[in-house]
Amino acid sequence: MTYRLRVADLPAAERPRERLMTYGAKSLSTAELIAILLGTGQGPGKLSAVGLGQHILQKLGEHQRDSLAVLRDVSVQELMQIPGVGVAKSTTIVAAIELGKRVLYSRPPDRTVIDDPSVAAAILSGDLMWQAQERFAVLLLDVKHRLVGTQIISVGTATETLAHPRDIFREVIRQGAVRVIVAHNHPSGNVEPSPEDIALTRQLLAGAQILNIPLLDHLILGDGHYRSLRQSTTLWQEFPQGD
Template structure:
């Protein structure tokens, strides 16, 4: 008895990935459905649908770890080894990944107003979010919270970075900043602040008080998420910053 395989044409038009994306937005689609749009047509073992081929690709990547993490760094040779994905489909997937990476890494233009942890995280994500080593960065802002520049102050090992208030405020003074926002990443993806993170934050807040240059927040980024220490801790109440 032959096996029945669901084809894209068997799915009602309104339920197909492309139509649902156009109607409801890309966020409503699963990872496999998004890949299906890139792969366009199915084939491979059992003549899979495009969604089935997307599921097969994710299953293959899952053997090496987090499938989306693996997809970010997949190479053409790995893709074409999957039955049903030839050079054309592989090129489309790789082009989409690279375009997404470039959009993600694009810095906000200077003079962008940074008024929330979410805006700061977006500004810093390209530099910090997916790094495999810890980086410590600072956003230099003017008195109206407009972004003057951003700078990586230190780069550490896979588990540790070192910074000092001296380097942080030296760069801010050089850039003519009126206030700063600091951040670093956790390559592990865990956002829990370490005792060292809290001690450094305390030092920087004390220095900000002394220099009359407020530290607006300290963000921890990793694994596609971020944490605001100003929202999580009471340090800003303990060490108030100048207005």
């Protein structure tokens, strides 16, 4: 007879719920987070809830290296094809994923003051984060850095976006904005700026100086993270914006 460890057999301090309460959700693995949603295990070999969570991730990742990428858009029907995952477990997982998306993608109302890169990144997450293609977007602001609107300027391929300073500033001027933040995503999830990103930022900063429309930042988003080029490069010292 094979003995299979249940979550209830673990010491209290090692159980997912208890660890979440003590150390926070970030301390848990993805399988443990799924286990809390599942509540109970079973499936092939009568797995524990954590074991079933691991099994779900394994099955979702069979045809794609990133199981989390699949999980983000998984359907109830897809989950129910996995042994041990019925209607209740499937709907709980899908509901939790949708709730997470709504929290992440919730956008502040117009006229919100953009006073930190994290605020700008949160506003743009719905349009840029985890996209399969590169997208280039602008945040349009008034003189007090309040949000006037957002605009997707271009959509590129999986590895390249097409954006030209002319197109970017045309939209800024058309909508009457006097401050601007630009952003694009890296589908790979790596938010390190490429040489092309740096070159484009230089062009935009130079153009912003001529037009007297300060460029406040250039953000790169990907896989739940972002990078502020203003904070991580010296470009704004080379091209002062007077913002």
